[in-house]
Amino acid sequence: MEVLEDVQSRPDPRAMIIQRVGIRAVRHPLRFQDRSGCAQSTIAQCNMYVSLPAHLKGTHMSRFIEILNDYADPYSVVRFADVVERMRQRLEADSACLEMRFPFFVQKAAPVSGVKSLLDYEVKLMGEVTPAGYQLTIAVMVPVTSLCPCSKSISEYGAHNQRAHVWVHARTRETVWIEEIIDLIEAEASCQLYGLLKRPDEKYVTEYAYDHPKFVEDMVRDVALRLQNDQRVTWFSVSSENFESIHNHSAYAMIEMEK
Amino acid sequence: MEVLEDVQSRPDPRAMIIQRVGIRAVRHPLRFQDRSGCAQSTIAQCNMYVSLPAHLKGTHMSRFIEILNDYADPYSVVRFADVVERMRQRLEADSACLEMRFPFFVQKAAPVSGVKSLLDYEVKLMGEVTPAGYQLTIAVMVPVTSLCPCSKSISEYGAHNQRAHVWVHARTRETVWIEEIIDLIEAEASCQLYGLLKRPDEKYVTEYAYDHPKFVEDMVRDVALRLQNDQRVTWFSVSSENFESIHNHSAYAMIEMEK
């Protein structure tokens, strides 16, 4: 085979560090293991970056895909660091960053009938290794019901309610499971969602939501209080976007806290 | 200037008619005039196609953009035919098809306070001219509140409600304005939406929705009855997608009718 020049390895005269270079929007099937211990199959949207020193012209894009294809173990919030470190070493870089976003399913039991069904959440893991060390940010989106206290308070009957997306981003000093974040968000919502509800369940969630009205401000404050009190969490943000049933736009609130 | 071969005009040996060839996903600013007579500025996502006879290798893509750029008048459901016919002639084709999708704004007054604000709708116009004649399909998406009759009926208090997207597609023998379709959909919803609501308005829409519960099935049937009785309409479909506040999926129904 003829020798093809490695153009990316030429020296570069511009003296400009690149903080992130790599590949983006790669879909990849993987298994992900959380608190339950059993690995579920999912499909992640992956971004993989490394830093590039000022004297190098380019990185080696194909190595990112090799790493994805070679890593056959289940992913988890614990093992994520291994893949990021593997990226840093394989690309011979100072820093490496791996972002994966994927649907995560939990089997839930309906509140009265107990019938079981899956609910889908969104998870994003962002792991970064730099000369200063390794940092993982966990993000979980939990869809919930929000019911408006103002609407309830001023109306003779009824209250507008809607689906809302609550995102928590967190950095921790000890392992915090995805399911733990889901649980704490669902505990603070006007009501949690279910895939499957029989009539007695529908009566239950309707009345439960009416009994637990929350402004978008209440939702983020109540979740933030729980995260503030969790000693494992060192930094977090919590936001809620309520897809208002009476408007064609969203209500939104966000709290961020460095502890 | 040297003569560059017109590769697209070469003969083609495959004897295969192409029903649609052209450009897609072009963003274009335009003015659109409806019932009110005054033209609003909007930005359309445009698809422009013609048919290609079996003996021709390719169409002339740049002419589509020329037509968009040359047409300076306001668009309307009435004048849409002119642009489609211009496409057919300029591309020397048997058939031509123009699809435009754009946001459409209406100023509404809140139901109690009367404060005014804009609400945004989605409009799609699809005009097609063939040897058999010209056909326009008008489509309008109206976001509304839907409130669940089952939830209301079985619960001591409250009722789950949510935003829903109601689409009407229609073909007509006489002009039907976008605003007319918006009005008839909003009249049949559990409640219509507003950009701006003061507290007395919020009380009103909360109670109005509670007083007008509708299944997704009711919504499409009630809109379909109105379209069935409108003598100007020759064909229609109506669908509603309700973004359920108690689930993470939608309820959906659709009726189509050739009259």
Added chain:
Amino acid sequence: MEVLEDVQSRPDPRAMIIQRVGIRAVRHPLRFQDRSGCAQSTIAQCNMYVSLPAHLKGTHMSRFIEILNDYADPYSVVRFADVVERMRQRLEADSACLEMRFPFFVQKAAPVSGVKSLLDYEVKLMGEVTPAGYQLTIAVMVPVTSLCPCSKSISEYGAHNQRAHVWVHARTRETVWIEEIIDLIEAEASCQLYGLLKRPDEKYVTEYAYDHPKFVEDMVRDVALRLQNDQRVTWFSVSSENFESIHNHSAYAMIEMEK
């Protein structure tokens, strides 16, 4: 437990058949088995509808989720009919329709180095059972390289090329595998795509694309010829959307054929 009225089973006075009612945008994890015989895990976006006769007020939405949760076998183009028929029976309907859209992965070997990597495709299966029988429509989206013959022909060197999305929709009288449709589309592209390419592979695909220029019109005609000649196929459409590297819009062509 108190008896909660089944509001959906009330009679309906509007005498209006609903062609499609059900649930939409449900994410569901499943295994899908194709030509290779081994089932891959994927996540489908599901729409599930039945028809509703004029005298019934509503359908039973929760049964759709029960069917999804109860069906534990791998899905396939062959077994899809079972799930659709199960829907029709469980909902006591005349007609039922199941749409599933999911990513589908194939391991490919790079053309020179032979290194292996996954490529992701989009698959849609739409199965419908009516009193007239069962009909399955298979749709596959294959991302490919397209290289412009005009640009090549008129330029001293180079030729603009870009990613394109080729969709085939097909109805068949015998089983046609997803992989067969992928293979025939990739055989007709300027070049096929790979997840992982080493330098000799990159040289190969660059030159291969330059040697196989195709207009968007050529792409759909060449795929259409193959589908026209496949005796198993009774109806098809093929479209290509080329995300032009010299414009900010797409070139597009579509052929549909009832045989």
Added chain:
Amino acid sequence: MEVLEDVQSRPDPRAMIIQRVGIRAVRHPLRFQDRSGCAQSTIAQCNMYVSLPAHLKGTHMSRFIEILNDYADPYSVVRFADVVERMRQRLEADSACLEMRFPFFVQKAAPVSGVKSLLDYEVKLMGEVTPAGYQLTIAVMVPVTSLCPCSKSISEYGAHNQRAHVWVHARTRETVWIEEIIDLIEAEASCQLYGLLKRPDEKYVTEYAYDHPKFVEDMVRDVALRLQNDQRVTWFSVSSENFESIHNHSAYAMIEMEK
């Protein structure tokens, strides 16, 4: 009219500041004026937030919409501060933040024929006023052609190329126009895009791109050098996402610099 309690104004016991509360995903038509001095009509996706002190239960969501509806002048990078300050005052808040994202059109002349056509860009303006002062971040996305130097170098003929999205985010101490950012990005691309190209233009852009191959790393470094040398710019980031024509994923690079 009865007096309806202002629930949002109740005191709040949780002692938790909310950094951002307001509305999100509001579509709003507006006029935007840039370097040319003449205002173009566009449609913005708007997010509007204020901070909420720890002792207040909620903000007044309807005031955000009032501000949008009341502001009738053209927007510009200069006048953006007025709207943000109006938000802060009207909501009686310490901090206010306004984000608007909208398509921005420029009429360009093709490089050889000189024929004119529009090209669409994406603009995001993010203005924030806090007790520390006002800060505007301007972001512009310019779609361009990228042509791979490695592919060109190792191949006998041809080179893979594709559309890329280059984003610049910038903070400045003096006015920098949107058009200036567009111009500097387009000057550094393998080639700029046009809505309309005649055959001599297509020959020109094909050969120009082949003569200006750039890795994704080159693209961001060359734009970063220009921004580094612009004394008006105090902070910037530049990223490029190349929608590779030989893969089904993107190549990506990003440089951020505080000056």
